[in-house]
Amino acid sequence: MKVLLVDDEKELVSTLAERLSLRDIEADWVTTGGAAIKNVESKTYDIAVLDVKMPKISGIELKKKLEEINPVLKYIFMTGHGSEDDFITASSESGAEYYLVKPVNIDDLIQKMKEVLINPDKRDK
Amino acid sequence: MDINGENALKFFGKMTASISHELKNVLAIINENAGLLEDLCAMAEKGRPVDPGRIKTIAGKVIKQVQRGDEIIKKLNSFAHSADELDCDVDVNDILMLVTGLAGRIALVRGINLETDQMTDPVIINTNPFLLETLVWLFLDYAMEAAGEGKTVSVTAEKQHENAVIRFSGLKGLAGMQPDSFPGDSEKALLAALNATAATDAVAGEIIISFAS
Numbered sequence: 001m002k003v004l005l006v007d008d009e010k011e012l013v014s015t016l017a018e019r020l021s022l023r024d025i026e027a028d029w030v031t032t033g034g035a036a037i038k039n040v041e042s043k044t045y046d047i048a049v050l051d052v053k054m055p056k057i058s059g060i061e062l063k064k065k066l067e068e069i070n071p072v073l074k075y076i077f078m079t080g081h082g083s084e085d086d087f088i089t090a091s092s093e094s095g096a097e098y099y100l101v102k103p104v105n106i107d108d109l110i111q112k113m114k115e116v117l118i119n120p121d122k123r124d125k
Numbered sequence: 126m127d128i129n130g131e132n133a134l135k136f137f138g139k140m141t142a143s144i145s146h147e148l149k150n151v152l153a154i155i156n157e158n159a160g161l162l163e164d165l166c167a168m169a170e171k172g173r174p175v176d177p178g179r180i181k182t183i184a185g186k187v188i189k190q191v192q193r194g195d196e197i198i199k200k201l202n203s204f205a206h207s208a209d210e211l212d213c214d215v216d217v218n219d220i221l222m223l224v225t226g227l228a229g230r231i232a233l234v235r236g237i238n239l240e241t242d243q244m245t246d247p248v249i250i251n252t253n254p255f256l257l258e259t260l261v262w263l264f265l266d267y268a269m270e271a272a273g274e275g276k277t278v279s280v281t282a283e284k285q286h287e288n289a290v291i292r293f294s295g296l297k298g299l300a301g302m303q304p305d306s307f308p309g310d311s312e313k314a315l316l317a318a319l320n321a322t323a324a325t326d327a328v329a330g331e332i333i334i335s336f337a338s
Contacts, residue, residue: 022168055233
């Protein structure tokens, strides 16, 4: 499994990537939407883990751009929204997604990664 | 509720939502670093040595985020207490520092760099601090839109002929904005309540709020 982590909080994504690598999951990280696009253009990933609110481009907008580059890429969103209901409302136009509310439990993240690869169209309840 | 009450409430909601989002990020970073320490401990228990320098670096990251969280909460506390008095002497510089600080994350997400030059001399006016903060936010919100992504918006306070003035500069896109749309009803009501007037200079790329002395 190869994962791209995208969040403007460098300390968050870099640490998360290190923790995933300790669990034998190959993870790259970037802090901007532009860098994410470049990475997806040049490398093959199975899953992109996107922050919802980032400077210049939202995670939901970024997903649409990445889908054009790699149509089989799967997505998990990380959100700092206060509640899961807020995020479900905010993402209602973007189709089926998996999401986690920050702070993220790494075991939950890995579980979501496995689920999204098996059943990418399921929406979280 | 009157229009100024609605404006103030919307402002309160917008700022506290942004602050809670930023605090979530602080907690998320602390959470990951605590998790990494757990991971390293688990490895050590299995006989793999852990570099003390690595632990020190992680602890330093946690301390940095605690300090960041503390700064955010100090701003939140100042913001909350600004509603304590409905009429008092305030330094407009302090109000600008607080509002731009609260709006920092919103500006970042919109790709705007906010600058507030703290003047040496205080600019004291007698006013309702929370309504003044609300007014500054509404004009700042518009100023960021007028500046455009990737630009810097500068907000300063000064005395001009005994009147306090707040200046929003760097609004190069102001000429292209709809001139009839701003100030809207919300801004006009706040200006009236605070005994202030606003002028837009599209050529200079500035909006100036003047407070009657």
